[in-house]
Amino acid sequence: MKKSFIYGVSVSGENFTDRVEETRRLAMDFENGVNVILISPRRMGKTSLVKKVQSQINNPKIKVVYMDIYDCRSEYDFYNKFATIILKETSGKMELFLENVKQFLTRISPKISFSPDPNMDYSVSLGITSKDYSPEEILNLPEQIASKIGIHIVVCIDEFQQIGEWSDSLTVQKRMRSVWQHQQNTSYCLFGSKKHLLTNLFQSKRMPFYHFGDTIYLKPISTIDWIPFICDKFAEKGKNISEEFVKKICKTVDNHSSYVQQLAWNIMVNTDKEVTEEIFEQSVSELLAQSSPLFIQQIQGLTTYQMNLIRCLCQGIHTDFTSKAVLETYQLGSKSNISRLKKTLVEKEIIETEGEFVTLSDPVFATWFKKEYM
Ligand SMILES: Nc1ncnc2c1ncn2[C@@H]1O[C@H](COP(=O)(O)OP(=O)(O)OP(=O)(O)O)[C@@H](O)[C@H]1O
Ligand SMILES: [Mg+2]
Incomplete structure (x- = not known):
């Protein structure tokens, strides 16, 4: 059976519901070059929302670039990822990519590896170090490219809290802010999980990113919006769930997006035709059992x-x-x-x-x- 409910990874298309208001606001910010900070509890739908807006914007003069910096352990790790993704996304084909590297990063020679599958992407290692380029030069790269090719670039950085973990993080944050705030053709959308770390980065007056942009607190998707989403998916499989049970799902997990989908999936698997109280309870127990290893780890x-x-x-x-x-x-x-x-x-x-x-x-x-x- 094709999975009707998806959880744990970002969602799109028919697996994405509602968020009309937030989609509109984020798209407006992107289109008008406004910097954005997006904050929410874990697994509420930040990544899905940003990717949705990215896929929706079809103005050829605006390029939305998405990157996840979870695996960046240091400042230069980040600069390598930042430069690679920006160059790749604004170049597309590898020939153009190499041309752009020559034009914008003259002092390095990148290593390229090809996938045996011609439809697959190529992978690149730029190998930038502090001897080749200063942080400011790399931080200015999107602005340089944007003005050269006459577009606006929106750089979306997911798991941004990671920068708080680097040694000398504060100095790096100051550098980023001082370069980025003067850019005319590039704007930024910064977001991630770990609310307390993000709050510290963005909401403390002492910190460089304080008041950096439009701050959006992503609220839970409301029950009214989950009702048709869940009922329709059951109907597609020839099963029935009453509105009351959808409300109960939402209440049980406090409208937490990922859990709503996970519990709905458990219920669907257990249901032959019609959802009953017994099925509901059984599915909640399963949800607890599925989550238990993580919780045990948390309280250890x-x-x-x-x-x-x-x-x-x-x-x-x-x-x-x-x-x-x-x-x-x-x-x-x-x-x-x-x-x-x-x-x-x-x-x-x-x-x-x-x-x-x-x-x-x-x-x-x-x-x-x-x-x-x-
Ligand atoms: N708009 C949406 N419609 C339906 N389900 C959603 C939506 N947004 C999020 N979800 C559910 O929440 C899950 C997590 O979404 P996503 O990864 O986008 O959240 P996140 O806030 O980026 O999470 P994390 O804090 O782990 O980075 C998805 O797998 C999906 O089950
Ligand atoms: Mg995410």
């Missing part, structure tokens, strides 16, 4: 105090942890301990904080934790 090594704070959140207490009653009931240690607990759990991506208000990041984690540890 947590201290009793940290586990107790999670228990406290599972009981619906989200603030005022330093009150005597809460400290005692949940055994959270001393008052001064609380901020340390929060910091560690935020870094482990188990919780999120909004001012003094604390929530668990993952709705399925909450259900799983209650079942296993309470």
Whole structure:
């Protein structure tokens, strides 16, 4: 059976629903050369949205370039990827690529490897080092190309939080910002997962990327939009799911995009003709079992105090942890301990904080934790 619901990878075409408003806004930003920062909890649909807008823009004067920098371990790792992808995407054919390398990066000689399959892409290693080019020269490459060929380039950088991990990250961020903010023919869309790292990069006044662009917080897809999406996919397979059950799916996983699709898929597999309460419950148990290895890994090594704070959140207490009653009931240690607990759990991506208000990041984690540890 062709998979009706897709989760865990970015989605497009018939697997992409709604996001009309966000698609429009992002497309407007791209078309008008506005820099964008896109933030959301994990697996909500950032990559899918950016790729959708990329595929939708058909103005030949605008080139949207997508890159994922998750595997870039250092500044020059990044510059190599940045330069390679920008040159490749603006050149297309390999002959033109080589010509452009000659024109824009005269001081290096790239290594090219061909795939035996003629339809497949060629792969390139530019091998740029700090001896060949300064960071500023590479950061200016898209602007140079854009003005030379008379287009506007939108550079979309996924997993942007990675730059926070490099040594001397702050200096690099300052360099990027100071070069990018003056560019006329290039704009940027910066996004990624790990909300706390991104928040730190973009929302702290002390940081170079503070107020760099239009900040979009990607909200969950609403239940109203999931209803036709899920009902139609069941109908296509000759099965039936009531609106009530779709609402229940959304509620169970807090409209978390990836989990909505995963739970819907579990239900579809278990359903012959009509979804029932029993099938629903069975499918939720399967979802917990599927997620459990990751959750076990997440809580490995947590201290009793940290586990107790999670228990406290599972009981619906989200603030005022330093009150005597809460400290005692949940055994959270001393008052001064609380901020340390929060910091560690935020870094482990188990919780999120909004001012003094604390929530668990993952709705399925909450259900799983209650079942296993309470
Ligand atoms: N517009 C959408 N319509 C339907 N499902 C979606 C949509 N956007 C995201 N999803 C679901 O969420 C999953 C994750 O999407 P995507 O990889 O785009 O999210 P992300 O925010 O980039 O995730 P990560 O934080 O891991 O980078 C998809 O596999 C799909 O199941
Ligand atoms: Mg992503």
